[in-house]
Amino acid sequence: MENNSCFHCGDDCGNHPITFQDKSFCCNGCKTVYEIFNENDLTCYYDLQNAPGAVPKEIEGKYDFLSQDSIIEKLTEFRSDTAEVATLYIPHIHCSSCIWILENLNKLDPNISSSQVNFGKKTVRVTYNPEATNLKSIVLLLSSIGYEPYISLDDFSSGKNHINRSLIYKLGVASFGFGNIMFLSFPEYFELNEFWLEQYKHVFRWLMFAMSIPIVFYSAQDYFISAYKGLKAKLLNIDVPIALGVSVLFIRSTIEIIFDLGSGFFDSLAGLIFFLLVGKFFQQKTYDFLSFERDYKSYFPIAITKIGKNGEESSIQVYDIEKGDRILIRNEELIPVDGILINGKGEIDYSFVTGESQTVSKKSGDKLFAGGKQTSGVIELEALKSVEQSYLTQLWSNDVFNKNKEDGFATITNKVSKHFTIAILSIAFIATTFWLITDASKAMNVFTAVLIIACPCAIALSAPFTFGNLLRIFGKLKFYIKNASVIEKLAQIDTVIFDKTGTITSNKSSNAIYDGELLSDTENLVLKNSLRGSNHPLSRSLYNILDEHNIVTLDTFEEHIGKGIEAKHNDINLKIGSASFVGNTQEAAVLNTTVHISSNNVYKGKYTFYNSYRKGVSKLFNKLKKQFDLVILSGDNEGERENLKKLLPAKTKLIFNQKPEDKLDFIKYHQSEGAKVLMIGDGLNDAGALAQSDVGIAISEDVNVFSPACDAILDASKFKELYAYIKASKSAIKIIKWSFVLSFIYNVVGLYFAVTGQLAPVVAAILMPLSSISIVVFTTVFTNFLGRKLK
Numbered sequence: 001m002e003n004n005s006c007f008h009c010g011d012d013c014g015n016h017p018i019t020f021q022d023k024s025f026c027c028n029g030c031k032t033v034y035e036i037f038n039e040n041d042l043t044c045y046y047d048l049q050n051a052p053g054a055v056p057k058e059i060e061g062k063y064d065f066l067s068q069d070s071i072i073e074k075l076t077e078f079r080s081d082t083a084e085v086a087t088l089y090i091p092h093i094h095c096s097s098c099i100w101i102l103e104n105l106n107k108l109d110p111n112i113s114s115s116q117v118n119f120g121k122k123t124v125r126v127t128y129n130p131e132a133t134n135l136k137s138i139v140l141l142l143s144s145i146g147y148e149p150y151i152s153l154d155d156f157s158s159g160k161n162h163i164n165r166s167l168i169y170k171l172g173v174a175s176f177g178f179g180n181i182m183f184l185s186f187p188e189y190f191e192l193n194e195f196w197l198e199q200y201k202h203v204f205r206w207l208m209f210a211m212s213i214p215i216v217f218y219s220a221q222d223y224f225i226s227a228y229k230g231l232k233a234k235l236l237n238i239d240v241p242i243a244l245g246v247s248v249l250f251i252r253s254t255i256e257i258i259f260d261l262g263s264g265f266f267d268s269l270a271g272l273i274f275f276l277l278v279g280k281f282f283q284q285k286t287y288d289f290l291s292f293e294r295d296y297k298s299y300f301p302i303a304i305t306k307i308g309k310n311g312e313e314s315s316i317q318v319y320d321i322e323k324g325d326r327i328l329i330r331n332e333e334l335i336p337v338d339g340i341l342i343n344g345k346g347e348i349d350y351s352f353v354t355g356e357s358q359t360v361s362k363k364s365g366d367k368l369f370a371g372g373k374q375t376s377g378v379i380e381l382e383a384l385k386s387v388e389q390s391y392l393t394q395l396w397s398n399d400v401f402n403k404n405k406e407d408g409f410a411t412i413t414n415k416v417s418k419h420f421t422i423a424i425l426s427i428a429f430i431a432t433t434f435w436l437i438t439d440a441s442k443a444m445n446v447f448t449a450v451l452i453i454a455c456p457c458a459i460a461l462s463a464p465f466t467f468g469n470l471l472r473i474f475g476k477l478k479f480y481i482k483n484a485s486v487i488e489k490l491a492q493i494d495t496v497i498f499d500k501t502g503t504i505t506s507n508k509s510s511n512a513i514y515d516g517e518l519l520s521d522t523e524n525l526v527l528k529n530s531l532r533g534s535n536h537p538l539s540r541s542l543y544n545i546l547d548e549h550n551i552v553t554l555d556t557f558e559e560h561i562g563k564g565i566e567a568k569h570n571d572i573n574l575k576i577g578s579a580s581f582v583g584n585t586q587e588a589a590v591l592n593t594t595v596h597i598s599s600n601n602v603y604k605g606k607y608t609f610y611n612s613y614r615k616g617v618s619k620l621f622n623k624l625k626k627q628f629d630l631v632i633l634s635g636d637n638e639g640e641r642e643n644l645k646k647l648l649p650a651k652t653k654l655i656f657n658q659k660p661e662d663k664l665d666f667i668k669y670h671q672s673e674g675a676k677v678l679m680i681g682d683g684l685n686d687a688g689a690l691a692q693s694d695v696g697i698a699i700s701e702d703v704n705v706f707s708p709a710c711d712a713i714l715d716a717s718k719f720k721e722l723y724a725y726i727k728a729s730k731s732a733i734k735i736i737k738w739s740f741v742l743s744f745i746y747n748v749v750g751l752y753f754a755v756t757g758q759l760a761p762v763v764a765a766i767l768m769p770l771s772s773i774s775i776v777v778f779t780t781v782f783t784n785f786l787g788r789k790l791k
Contacts, residue, residue, distance in 0.1 A: 327381060637656055
């Protein structure tokens with residue numbers, strides 16, 4: 001290469017302002033692209049014209065409309081001074097290489113903080129800094145690397161699904177070519193010796209060749225692209241054997257007609273691609289019919305407090321929120337819908353949306369976005385629109401909160417299928433070699449038939465459809481799971497740990513007795529309003545027990561997790577929580593759960609709680625004890641030890657006086673000893689323990705306990721059914737294994753006929769999608785049967 005040429009693009013660009021690894025680059029774009037894609041052995045999609053920051057000529061000016069604020073408002077989910085979030089539909093997402101590239105956009109543009117791909121929906125959710133870039137620049141960047149978004153404001157406003165007609169067009173081309181090639185092949189089939197047919201057979205063969213070209217290079221291009229990208233990423237995906245079989249058939253057939261060795265296999269080739277595309281079309285229709293998209297109207301048991309016209313408070317499901325409703329948001333509570341702040345001081349943490357934990361101060365009249373979390377006391381807002389809980393689902397599944405748990409977790413599909421393609425390729429080459437020696441005329445058909453009949457589509461579909469259907473069934477039964485991998489991990493647990501307060505006890509039926517110096521009216525007012533802003537189970541119980549008081553805005557509010565609440569209003573500074581937190585060092589050890597109160601650093605008294613346990617707790621623990629180690633891990637004192645001993649099985653470990661960090665360390669220690677831990681808590685104090693456990697389940701009663709730390713949310717009314725849900729998860733693994741067995745039997749039978757030369761590639765192409773659909777139907781029927789047993 002010449003000294004004045006850019007190492008990446010080869011352009012003669014004179015002096016080089018940038019060097020990297022002793023190589024010269026004419027711009028930062030070329031350097032960045034080389035650094036990212038070359039070192040990671042992925043295809044470089046850029047050229048000089050399409051370097052980062054440059055606008056491809058074919059789309060120059062196409063996206064000028066994205067500079068209009070009214071349009072950006074429709075296309076973005078979240079907007080603030082420092083962050084915007086937009087989800088874009090990318091039709092060209094095909095494989096793991098696409099995912100890697102799109103989830104590393106921040107390496108191409110540092111103003112993009114994160115990008116997350118939903119492979120099934122072919123979307124990428126991009127979070128970026130609007131002060132340094134904009135939506136138009138993001139779209140141009142995506143377009144320049146070969147992932148141009150499909151943007152239709154009609155789709156966004158009406159909620160219609162994106163229609164990708166490319167498969168229909170490819171199927172049309174394949175069907176036209178297949179029909180005509182079969183027609184032109186009739187003389188060869190019947191070995192007619194008519195002079196006219198014999199004289200023009202070469203014309204027919206070249207016509208078949210011409211018709212096969214658009215079939216191979218257009219209709220079958222997705223298989224080649226997917227296989228190529230997979231190989232570039234050092235992955236043997238399911239399209240590699242298909243692309244290899246098509247290539248061998250085309251090359252062999254072309255050689256035969258060039259050297260007049262025969263008519264080739266163009267009819268089999270065209271039929272193969274046609275039936276593969278027909279199978280893909282019907283697979284998509286089957287998947288659409290058996291859609292497991294979770295219904296957002298029943299997705300979370302999250303309730304929100306609605307404030308009526310007369311100031312009365314009532315609990316409603318979030319999907320019942322309507323535009324204009326006035327709703328109450330407590331401390332550490334998620335904002336489920338866009339709204340205008342009416343009362344209170346907003347300190348909003350948008351980390352659920354942006355991944356950044358910095359809080360934003362808001363005052364009355366400011367707009368608040370769904371997904372933010374109030375971190376300082378109680379606020380009231382007026383809803384600007386109804387809620388879409390699919391948006392909350394997206395927040396819950398945000399990769400920011402999911403990476404650590406997923407690290408090192410190998411799914412059942414990966415364990416079974418990672419060597420599948422290698423084995424099939426080996427069988428294909430061995431069988432072909434045998435037939436080349438024995439009967440060379442059968443070798444090509446054997447090679448192609450083996451590659452097609454043994455396609456691992458059925459194996460790849462077993463787990464997604466089993467878990468997908470079970471997610472839907474669990475959701476209807478008020479057990480709401482984050483994603484499919486949670487079900488797989490739930491089936492592996494061997495240790496179950498329960499929090500006590502708000503988990504095995506019910507907040508609604510608790511009662512408390514006050515012991516101490518009577519509080520003044522002003523102190524009672526501050527106490528009631530302080531408890532109003534907290535989501536802790538004891539706070540909610542005490543709030544419901546106390547008499548009604550006027551609603552006031554507190555001057556300050558701070559909740560110390562695991563300790564208590566500190567609030568101030570005018571000249572009253574109240575502390576509510578543990579004895580040590582409020583400053584009562586003289587408190588003797590007590591055997592009941594207590595909440596202590598001090599006013600202006602003067603100890604006032606305490607509320608003593610008498611717990612009421614949830615219905616079915618004893619039966620649930622007796623079912624669990626047969627298979628799992630059981631632990632009660634509580635932050636309360638030992639006052640309930642004797643009651644719990646009577647209620648729970650003898651081998652249940654009872655551990656009290658645990659701080660949130662103690663619970664986390666306890667779980668971490670047992671995991672280091674090889675335990676697979678399920679943690680069930682209230683979602684607030686137990687957030688660390690829920691995140692640390694292999695599976696964390698938050699119990700929801702009538703408050704917004706949404707937390708990305710948990711893997712599942714269980715409605716409190718279904719608490720006694722926990723064992724049935726775990727048992728169903730184990731049954732789901734059995735269903736997948738049985739589907740693997742069926743797929744294995746199918747492949748063995750099919751391979752026998754393919755290897756022995758008794759199976760034509762066209763027949764294999766018909767059978768392959770049928771096997772996939774049969775596996776989908778099998779898993780769906782049995783998971784539905786499993787669901788009926790749960791009801």
